[in-house]
Amino acid sequence: MKLKYFFFGVALISLTSFSNDNSEEKYIETTAQSNLVVQTSEGEKLIAKSDCIGCHKLDKKLIGPSYLDIAKKYALNDKNVAYLSGKIIKGGSGVWGSIPMSAHASLKKNEANSMAKYILSLKK
Template sequence: MAAGLSTGAGALAALAVSALMAASGAHAVETPPGLQIAQRNACLGCHAIDRKLVGPSFQQVASRYKGNTQAQTLLEHKVKDGGSGVWGAIPMPAHPAMSDADIRTVVDWVLAGAPSK
């Protein structure tokens, strides 16, 4: 009987691990790629989605550049090269190690309003 219980407990443990893995995988799919890249590149150290931190919120950036046909290119350069003076005295550091594709994905996401899903 004890052997049957341990086998049952092992099956339950395996089921629990599978459920956790599935849940964490579902979460990763729900997180937009732009947000994932921003998280990996420490963007959230200075920017929040919906409130000012050191720099403007991503939603503030989207609002400021809404309708600007040059916004994508302008912001891609700003991320890559850094800059100052647009949002105050604190400069935005350059991110030369980020790939152009990652920068494009983050900027696309920001200009879309930084949706959380």
């Protein structure tokens, strides 16, 4: 009986070592309870990796406004995407209160654009 468990363990470890890590491909998550497929946007992934979550939440104000509040204030268009991506890169203050948003100078313009488009796409 112990030998059977040993071989089962070896087989399980062997099978898992052949799995592929497709982290470069688009994230697609399928829930076990339904056939719902949730695709994560590039902007959402960039936000999750950044320090944005220290000051912003999806639906609640922390230090800065929620992403939903930003989406309510600005329409999804090229002008607003350019404006917000500039704010993300350069930082700023005064629009949402006296606490300034820190600059994110290490972000590329296309990354900031993706983040801004994701945030503005949340408008309901």
